[in-house]
Amino acid sequence: MTDFLDRLTPWQREVLSAFFEREQGFYLTGGAALVGYHIGHRETLDLDLFTTDAEAFERGRYVLTDLAAALGAELSIRQDAPGFRRVVLTRDGEGLVVDLVIERVPQATPTKLVIDGVRVDPVFEILANKLCAVVGRAEERDIVDLWALEQSGLRVED
Template sequence: MTPKEFPGHLSSLQFDFLRAFRGPAFFLTGGGALIGFYGHQRITRDLDLFTRDEDAFRVGSDVLKDAASRIGGDFEALRTTPYFRRFRVSRAEESTIIDLVLETVRAISEPIALPSYDILIDTPEELAVNKVCALVGRAEPRDLVDLHFLHAQGLNLDNAIIQAKQKDGGVGADTLLMALQGISPEQLDESTTMFMSTLQKKLSLDLLPPE
């Protein structure tokens, strides 16, 4: 999977903002990366821009404000912590949430160039690892939907689970299985429900003691 634009999957405001954001030390991750550039067909209300560069993070608010201005948008700061900043960018009837994050955890695979944009983007492999970590951390249906999409594109889930444990020591077959048990099939479509059932069976087998 190589990144390319999928018009219509992100909103016009989201695409315009990403084109205007001059932050080469930042990389797009999460659902925005999957939806805008890897072909995943769902909507997202937020864009996640991470960096491991403290200097880039320090000036990130100014870069974001400049991007919003150049596309004719309004800019509003919503939340600020030492490692996380949340903003709302609005234009006419559209709005989107932008999260800037100073990432302190080492990547399994480094972000790659995003053609025609002045930012990087996470690889599908890194996105799969992050989705496994997210499932364990918050057990939200959207993370399972995203992981299902990546698996359907040929991503190796066994590798993703192993690598997720390297990134977060709390991740394992047991904690992932527990997280999946917290997601109701009523929250999923039929295809994702079948994917979850298959994954649960596999994880249960992985937890059996060796004969």
């Protein structure tokens, strides 16, 4: 399942590793989970770290500050709203958008995978989320992800 980790940038992999060494109350979902851990079909520019735990969400801000210092990165806050926090971690001219999100929707698959210390959303959960995303925001990447999931053998009908 980790055959696709090279589809994530070294900076993305380093941030994921550092984050999950410090905090296990989140899980990776969205494009980075699909690209790095499930089907490796495209590149992704951000990391979507979700939690269902409000306390973990609050800890997340401190975890990002700590890991930025430990990795020699600059952290800039782009958005800080109830249940959503977007930061950019920049090091050596390479920026990485990291979103921390409280997931308020019940999970179809509440048990997450743990791969090399990183908690990852199962592919079925990502499929369900992508279907909702297509209806809600209709971004090209969501259509590409649904197509790739279908091509990998995961059927929407399932």
